[in-house]
Amino acid sequence: MKTILVTGGAGFIGSDLVRRILSEEPDTSVLTYDLLTYAGNLDNLKSCIRDSRHRFARGDICDRERVGELLGSGEVSQIINLAAESHVDRSILGPKGFAETNVLGTVVLLEAAREAGIERFVQVSTDEVYGSLGSEGSFSEESPLAPSSPYSASKAAADHFVEAFGRTFGMDVVITRCSNNYGPFQFPEKLIPLMIRNAMNDEPLPIYGDGLQVRDWIHVGDHSRALLSVLKNGESGGIYNIGSGNERTNLDVVKSVLRVLGKPESLIRHIEDRPGHDRRYSMDASKIRAELDWQAEVEFERGIENTVQWYIDNRDWLESVITGEYRNYYSAWYSGGRTTG
Numbered sequence: 001m002k003t004i005l006v007t008g009g010a011g012f013i014g015s016d017l018v019r020r021i022l023s024e025e026p027d028t029s030v031l032t033y034d035l036l037t038y039a040g041n042l043d044n045l046k047s048c049i050r051d052s053r054h055r056f057a058r059g060d061i062c063d064r065e066r067v068g069e070l071l072g073s074g075e076v077s078q079i080i081n082l083a084a085e086s087h088v089d090r091s092i093l094g095p096k097g098f099a100e101t102n103v104l105g106t107v108v109l110l111e112a113a114r115e116a117g118i119e120r121f122v123q124v125s126t127d128e129v130y131g132s133l134g135s136e137g138s139f140s141e142e143s144p145l146a147p148s149s150p151y152s153a154s155k156a157a158a159d160h161f162v163e164a165f166g167r168t169f170g171m172d173v174v175i176t177r178c179s180n181n182y183g184p185f186q187f188p189e190k191l192i193p194l195m196i197r198n199a200m201n202d203e204p205l206p207i208y209g210d211g212l213q214v215r216d217w218i219h220v221g222d223h224s225r226a227l228l229s230v231l232k233n234g235e236s237g238g239i240y241n242i243g244s245g246n247e248r249t250n251l252d253v254v255k256s257v258l259r260v261l262g263k264p265e266s267l268i269r270h271i272e273d274r275p276g277h278d279r280r281y282s283m284d285a286s287k288i289r290a291e292l293d294w295q296a297e298v299e300f301e302r303g304i305e306n307t308v309q310w311y312i313d314n315r316d317w318l319e320s321v322i323t324g325e326y327r328n329y330y331s332a333w334y335s336g337g338r339t340t341g
């Protein structure tokens with residue numbers, strides 16, 4: 001039985017991937033390694049706890065000794081790295097932690113993976129490394145990296161290290177770059193779950209600037225299916241863009257949420273724009289379609305309806321992740337008291 005190490009497996013996308021591997025790959029075990037930061041939650045893995053093919057270890061990807069020990073036993077043959085600080089607004093409030101986890105943590109994993117002779121290392125990156133588009137065109141895998149935020153800068157730096165380890169040490173590495181995800185278990189700091197929660201509570205919905213920024217929304221299940229496909233069949237040294245071709249303005253997305261919940265658009269409030277806000281992302285995902293026969297399957301309106309219903313049905317989960325830390329973040333960011341440090 002082969003074992004895949006999934007870092008960040010207690011987060012939003014990581015937990016979806018862990019559930020998918022366990023249900024679709026009967027001859028594979030999963031070792032989830034996660035620090036359980038504010039964004040990580042073992043409740044996200046509730047359905048896997050009793051599975052004998054799943055093991056959880058709490059720890060930091062920056063901890064070289066611990067990561068070396070985990071890989072040193074020879075049990076793990078492949079790594080998918082999803083552990084990260086993942087929220088742009090938090091990266092504006094405090095860039096340093098993003099450099100530590102997203103850059104240094106990735107380098108630590110690469111070093112330990114090389115030492116242990118890991119077969120394949122998949123780095124889960126983002127479309128945000130390409131920067132912002134005007135109203136035309138899409139990002140291909142050849143587009144230059146031009147990150148705008150501390151978050152995307154840290155992800156781009158990590159991508160460079162992953163490619164460097166491939167070229168310099170001959171490691172089998174693959175990078176994926178996906179567009180904005182939505183779906184169950186997403187932490188309510190990101191646009192869609194934040195708007196769902198606020199609307200459910202009849203609280204204002206904060207839209208940055210004019211709300212006409214465009215994102216290419218993909219359901220998390222389509223993303224995790226793509227990751228598994230890349231792990232199994234992606235070309236060594238390759239980069240794969242992942243997107244659904246479902247471009248929407250933020251205002252359209254928020255109006256869809258309100259429609260599904262039966263709440264009024266008068267809840268929408270336009271607030272100060274995010275500094276360095278990328279205007280538009282659009283992914284050309286033709287490479288992964290042609291090479292791996294993958295394409296997004298979840299149609300947006302259906303995906304949003306199911307996602308809103310999930311948050312209604314899982315209000316306990318939603319309220320359980322609202323801690324003092326979250327309230328402090330929320331008031332620091334949305335009060336406009338935006339400082340760096």
Ligand code: NAD
Nearest residue numbers: 008010011012013035036037039040060061083084086181
């Ligand atoms: P998330 O914030 O929900 O989860 C991140 C997980 O990483 C959490 O469980 C957290 O506890 C863990 N973690 C953080 N720091 C750690 C550390 N130092 N050591 C070990 N674990 C640590 O994020 P997500 O939305 O699930 O994103 C997962 C990955 O996918 C990230 O690398 C992100 O950059 C990438 N990505 C996200 C999106 C998106 O729309 N959410 C799109 C493309 C790519």
Ligand code: TYD
Nearest residue numbers: 088180189190191192194206207208213250
């Ligand atoms: P987000 O979910 O933070 O993802 P990203 O910044 O990685 O794309 O934000 C998605 C879009 O929604 C982005 O254009 C910023 C905007 N946004 C708001 O207008 N208001 C909000 O409260 C949040 C969290 C995001």
